[in-house]
Amino acid sequence: MADPIVLSPGDTLVLATHNPGKLAEMTDLLAPYDIAVKGAAELGLPEPEETGDTFEKNSALKALAAAKATGHIALSDDSGLCVSALDGAPGVYTADWAEKEDGSGRDFSMAMDKVEDRLQKAGATSPVDRDAQFVCMLCLAAPDGRTEFFPGRVEGTLVWPPRGENGFGYDPVFQPVGHERTFGEMDKSEKKGNVRQGDAGRADLGLSHRARALSAFLAAKLTTD
Numbered sequence: 001m002a003d004p005i006v007l008s009p010g011d012t013l014v015l016a017t018h019n020p021g022k023l024a025e026m027t028d029l030l031a032p033y034d035i036a037v038k039g040a041a042e043l044g045l046p047e048p049e050e051t052g053d054t055f056e057k058n059s060a061l062k063a064l065a066a067a068k069a070t071g072h073i074a075l076s077d078d079s080g081l082c083v084s085a086l087d088g089a090p091g092v093y094t095a096d097w098a099e100k101e102d103g104s105g106r107d108f109s110m111a112m113d114k115v116e117d118r119l120q121k122a123g124a125t126s127p128v129d130r131d132a133q134f135v136c137m138l139c140l141a142a143p144d145g146r147t148e149f150f151p152g153r154v155e156g157t158l159v160w161p162p163r164g165e166n167g168f169g170y171d172p173v174f175q176p177v178g179h180e181r182t183f184g185e186m187d188k189s190e191k192k193g194n195v196r197q198g199d200a201g202r203a204d205l206g207l208s209h210r211a212r213a214l215s216a217f218l219a220a221k222l223t224t225d
């Protein structure tokens with residue numbers, strides 16, 4: 001088995017994402033730690049084509065591309081919305097469902113409409129039939145090709161119409177179990193949930209899929225002292 005990837009105080013960690021919403025959430029979660037965090041766009045890294053058919057494959061592809069290009073350890077996030085009544089769709093294709101037909105970028109209002117349209121066609125009109133998960137697969141990669149994975153997920157219900165202006169992507173339709181507000185109605189600390197500095201020994205913290213995956217990463221790789 002390959003040696004574990006070691007992050008030491010003062011190291012640079014490249015966040016291998018071009019999504020500003022993810023970057024903000026990951027930067028916030030890593031803020032208490034003695035790690036210099038740099039985003040992929042800030043470093044001028046290209047956006048790799050996501051050719052994998054699993055979250056794991058795509059997260060590895062993104063983290064390895066960034067680690068090899070920069071010579072630094074990199075952390076990527078491949079995530080998506082898996083809707084039970086749609087057999088797990090859009091899943092790894094969550095970002096693709098937002099791509100505009102004319103190729104001019106992403107439209108999440110259109111993507112949320114598409115999910116709702118499919119739910120209506122599947123007869124999933126009452127809340128019990130509208131459960132979904134947000135999933136996140138973080139990949140930590142070293143320039144020499146080693147990889148490690150940290151998964152996170154959160155269960156919820158899809159609401160309609162979308163509610164709230166906060167967050168990004170599909171946040172306005174996702175209401176996590178046990179909460180009255182969608183991620184779009186939550187401020188960033190509420191969406192993040194209970195991830196506290198000094199709790200690096202606990203992997204069960206956080207609310208969002210990303211915060212939960214980051215908690216597992218922090219527990220395994222970083223300490224605050």
Ligand SMILES: O=P(O)(O)OP(=O)(O)OP(=O)(O)OC[C@H]1O[C@@H](n2cnc3c(O)ncnc32)[C@H](O)[C@@H]1O
Binds near residue numbers: 016078081210
């Ligand atoms: O690949 P990178 O550069 O990291 O950025 P991306 O936006 O393309 O990210 P993915 O390929 O992982 O696609 C994930 C999709 O799921 C959506 N998504 C992921 N996490 C989310 C969250 O916390 N809230 C809302 N939408 C989310 C996101 O908007 C994307 O459309």
Ligand SMILES: [Mg+2]
Binds near residue numbers: 050095
């Ligand atoms: Mg992507």
